[in-house]
Amino acid sequence: MYDPRLIYPKMFHPVVTFRTRDWRGRAQHSTRTLRPVKYCYIDFGVSRRYNLEDSPPREYPIRGGDKSAPGIVHWEGQSLDPFPTDVYNLGKTIRTTVIQRRRVPYTSRGRNDARESAQTVDHGERL
Numbered sequence: 001m002y003d004p005r006l007i008y009p010k011m012f013h014p015v016v017t018f019r020t021r022d023w024r025g026r027a028q029h030s031t032r033t034l035r036p037v038k039y040c041y042i043d044f045g046v047s048r049r050y051n052l053e054d055s056p057p058r059e060y061p062i063r064g065g066d067k068s069a070p071g072i073v074h075w076e077g078q079s080l081d082p083f084p085t086d087v088y089n090l091g092k093t094i095r096t097t098v099i100q101r102r103r104v105p106y107t108s109r110g111r112n113d114a115r116e117s118a119q120t121v122d123h124g125e126r127l
Helices: 082-099 109-122
Strands: none
Touching: none
């Protein structure tokens, strides 16, 4: 999720995003490279609030989700700390939306490092 006001200064129609809110013309916009936005990944489907004094929180894994997350692969019925699974799912989301969907094939060292790190995490190894 990101705040579109940097790219669309007069905003856009919520359903047909290339039109203005009042439908009188095309929505004027800039590019993300000229006006960079900050992305925020929020709510992966189930949210819970934890008390900071009860640290670390323990939960039973939610069945039906991604079963490749560390701790869930070899789960033996005990309650687990949910944060490592959240970090794993966030990394997997970034990998699929940013690293794997790039149209331009990068050959820089940074690109290769990111791809190798994503593969390492996916196979359950520690970085």
